[in-house]
Amino acid sequence: MRLLALALRRCLWMPPTLLGLALIVFSISHVIPADPARVLAGENAPMEQVEAIRHKFGLDKPLPEQFVRYVGDVVRGNMGISLYTQRPVADDLVERLPATFELALYAIALAVLVGLPLGVVSALRRNSWLDQIVRLVTIGGLAMAAFWLAILLQLLFSMHLNLTPVQGRIDGWGPDPITGFYTLDALIRGDFETFFAALRYLALPMLTLAIPAMATIVRFTRAGVLNVMQSQFVFYQAAMGLPRRVVIWKYILRAALIGTLTQIGLVFGNLLAGAVVVETVFSWPGLGTYAYQSILQSDYNAIMGFTLFTGSVFIGVNLLVDVAQSVLDPRGR
C-alpha cells in the first residue's frame, strides 16, 4: 500500500515537472537566433515562401501563445509536426525508440553483469593489485570521451581485427518489425543468422556505452560494499559463524546495492537519453541521431518532443528506482 502511495505521489509530480522542463527547453531553443522557417525554405527562397512556412507552423505567433498552444497540443497527445521531416514528432520518436531502447538495454545489462561482481571483488580485495587495476580502468572509463572511445573501438575491432562492422544496425534492412528490437524479432522468427548479425552490429556501440556505465557501477558498488563491510551487522553475521560467501552475497551485497541501484537507474536514463554522440558515430538510427539532426536544423518541435520524452523516461526510471529501493531497504517505506 505504501509502495502504491509512493508511486502515486511521484506520478502527481510528473506533470508540473514536465511543464517546467518544457518551459526551460522552449525558452532556450527560442533564445537561439535561428529561424527554422528560413532554413526550411532555403537561403534563396522569397519572403512569401518563408512567411507561408512560418504561418503554417505557427511561428508567426507571439512566443507565449506558441508555448500555450504547444502545451495544449502535448496534453492532447500531439507533439507537433517536425519542421524538417514534416511528420508528427511523436511518430518520429516512436519509430526510433526501439533502436535506442535495444542498444540501451544491452549496454546496461553488460554494465551490470560485469560491473557488479567487479565492484564487489575490488572491495573485498581492497588495495590489492586487482583493486588498483580496476580503479585505474574505471577512472579511464569515466574520463574517456564517448566519441574518442567509439573511434578507438572502430579502429581496433572493425579495421584491424575485422570482427565487427564499422557502423549501422544491420547489413541492409532489419527483419520486419514485431517489437522493433532486431535481436528479439529475429529470435521470435527463429532467424538465428539475423540474430547473430544484429549482435555483431550491436557490439561496438553497446561497448562504447557500457564502459563508462560499467565504471560508474563498479565504483559505486565498491564504495557501497566497503561501507557496509564496516557495519556492525556484518561483524555480527561473521561472528555467528556464517560462511563468508553467504555474508557477502546475501547480506553485504543487498545493503550495498541500495546506492548502486540509484546509479543504475540514472545510468539507464542517460543511456536512453544521452546516446547522441554514440548513435551519431555508429550511424545508429535511434533517438540520439534524431536529436542531433533536429538540433542542426533548429527543428523546435522535434527538440522539444525529444526533451519531453527523455524527461518522462528519467521520471519513469526514477520512479522504478524508488520502488526498487523501497523493496530492498524497508527503512525507506
Next chain:
Amino acid sequence: MDHVFGPAMGRRAAIAGATALGAFAGTAEAAGRVRYVTANNNPYDILDPHQVFDIGRIAIRLNMYDALVRWVDNPPKLEMWLAEKVDISTDGKTYTFTLRPNLKFHDGSPLTADDVVYSMERILGLKKGAYGLFSDVVKPGTTKALDPMHVQFTLNKPFAVFMAVLSELWVVNSKVVKSHVKENDWGSEWMTRNVAGSGGYKLRRFDPAIGFQCERNEAHFMPFGPGAIDEADFRVSMETATRVLGMIKGEFTTTDGYMPAEQVERMKASGNVWFKEAESIRTFYFIINSAKAPLNDVNMRRALSCMFDYDGFNNNILGGTVVRNPGIIPNPMWGAPADLKGYTYDIDKAKWYLSQVKEKIRPLQIAAMSGYPQSEQAAQMLQAGAAKAGLEIKVVAEPFTTLVPKFDDPDRAHDLIPLWRSAYFADPHNWTGFIFHSRNFKAGNSSFYKNARVDELTDQALVITDREKRRPLYEEVSRILVEDAAGIFINNTKFYGPYSKQVKSVRFCPIGDTQDLRWIQMNT
C-alpha cells in the same frame, strides 16, 4: 514558334552513352544483383519531391521522379527527358512541350500532360521546395494540358532560365496524389513517406531514420546500359570519420565528394577506394555585407580582396584540391570571362586601398560556418592578412541555422561570411542575378549589394533566350562584380567522389553530384 530545343536524347543515344562508359561486361542479371550503398551526411527523411529543394536529398528526386528536362554531364547540359520537344514563342513567354509517347508511372498508369500541370500547380500551392524558382513567372491556373501529349506554360514575363529551372518540376502521379489529399494538403502527408513517380528506380523500403532502398524500374522509358545498378541503398551516416572507415572497409560503395583533403588522402592510401575527380561548379567566396559602413566603400572591399592569400589557401591549406576562381561564376560555366583577372594577395596594395577609404574604418567580424573546416580556415587566413595590413578582424563561428536568418537583415548580418555557392541549376543567373540583383534582398542577395548596371544587365539577360546573346551580358556582370569587389572570390571546388572497386565508371554532373544512379556502371 522560332526556338526549338532538341533533338531529345533517344533510346539509342542513351544506350550508346551508357556503353561509352566502358565495355559490355555482361548483364547484371547474369552475374547476380548489383547492389550499391551510398552513405550520406543528410537524412533522407522526406520523399516528397515538391517539399524539399536541396542537394542533400536530391537522390530521391533524381532516381524516383522524372522532369521534362534533366541536367547531364560536366559542364552540365540540359537534355530533354520526359519531353521530346519544346517550342518557345517569339516573345519568350509561352513554352509548349511535347511529351514522349508511352510514358508510365511506377504503378503502370500513363504519365500525361495533366500530371505535368498538376505538378506545377502543386508546387505553387504548397509554397515549399522549388516554389521560389517558379513563383515569380508562373501563376496558378496558367499551365494548360493541350492534350495528353502537350503541355503549355504561359509565363507572365520572359524568363530565360525557365528551361533550366524546369529540371526541378518533378512530375507526380496526379491520380494517386489526389486520392491521398486531406484537408487541401495536396497529399503532402502521404507523399512524405510514399513515392508517386516514374523515375528510373522504384522505392522498395523507406525508414526516415535509416534512409531508403530502391530497385531498378525496368519499364522506364530510358533504357539502362550494361552494369547498371539493380538495387541501391541510400543510408544516413552523419559522422565523416565513420563514412571514411565505411568506405575503406567496403561497407559503402560511395559517399560524398567534398571531403576534407586529409580524408581523401586517407581513403586513397587504403587502396580500396578510387576517386572520380572533376572540377565542379561550386564557388567558394566571402559574402561582404555591403550595406554596412565601411564595407559600403568599394576601396574597403578591394582592400579586403587584397588581404586574402589565395595561393596559400588553395594550394597549401587545401592541398590543391580546388581551382582558383577569380569571379563568382565558376570557371567551367559559360558566362565566366576566360580572361578575368581577379585580386592577388598584396598587402601593400591593401594598405593603399585602405588609405582611400572615406568611411571610418572599424574592426570587422567574420562569421565562419561552424562544422565546416574550410570556412573556418578561410576566416583565419583573411584575419591574418588583415592583421598585416593593420586591420583588426574578429572571427566567430556560427552554425548555418543561425547565420541564415541574418541574411534578411543588413543590421544583424555579419560583415563577412565565407561559404559556398552551389549549383541548383546550371545557368550564370544562379551566381549573378540570383545573389547580386538588388531585387533579391531577403531572397538570395545576402550581401545587400546594389549596382544599377548589374541589375540592368541581369534583367536584360533574363529576357533573352539565346545563350550566345546572354553570354556577354554575364561576362560583363562578372567583371563588374570583381571591379566592385562585391565579394572575395576564392576558388571553385573540385569533386572528389570516392568509389569502391566495384564501381567501374561514373558520369559526373555537378547538379546532383553523381547521385543519379543511371550514370553509374558497376563491374559485374
